[in-house]
Amino acid sequence: MRGYLERLTLPRTVLWCYFIWYLVTLCHYFPMSIGLWFNSLGISAIIGTGLVLSTAYAGRSPTRLDHWQVFRLYLMPFCVSSFAATIKDRGFFLVFYPTLEGNLSATLAVLVFLSVVWLVQRAARSRSLIRAAA
Numbered sequence: 001m002r003g004y005l006e007r008l009t010l011p012r013t014v015l016w017c018y019f020i021w022y023l024v025t026l027c028h029y030f031p032m033s034i035g036l037w038f039n040s041l042g043i044s045a046i047i048g049t050g051l052v053l054s055t056a057y058a059g060r061s062p063t064r065l066d067h068w069q070v071f072r073l074y075l076m077p078f079c080v081s082s083f084a085a086t087i088k089d090r091g092f093f094l095v096f097y098p099t100l101e102g103n104l105s106a107t108l109a110v111l112v113f114l115s116v117v118w119l120v121q122r123a124a125r126s127r128s129l130i131r132a133a134a
Contacts (some may be wrong), residue, residue, distance in 0.1 A: 048074030
């Protein structure tokens with residue numbers, strides 16, 4: 001885990017922040033509708049396949065995608081569709097909660113994650129500088 005966090009890039013950090021916000025929202029408003037989850041899976045299959053085709057096969061020659069890239073291309077439409085259905089008619093503005101408490105809990109979870117990433121990467125840079133000086 002430490003090695004992963006040490007190499008975590010800014011774009012992937014942002015994606016993790018999105019996912020954390022999504023998970024906190026599910027904790028607050030988990031929908032018990034099996035239909036919602038099946039619809040989200042169906043949307044994920046359709047849109048995810050389109051995303052894979054448009055990224056891997058859009059050019060003159062195919063682009064090789066790694067397993068995690070493909071997984072994310074299917075996960076993102078699943079999360080978007082289930083998030084939209086979860087917050088529907090609950091007073092959200094864009095992705096923001098209708099209550100201060102909800103916004104604070106999601107923001108706090110993201111800040112904890114960002115703090116851990118920052119601390120791990122800072123420690124890795126310090127170790128690297130110490131090794132370079134030795």
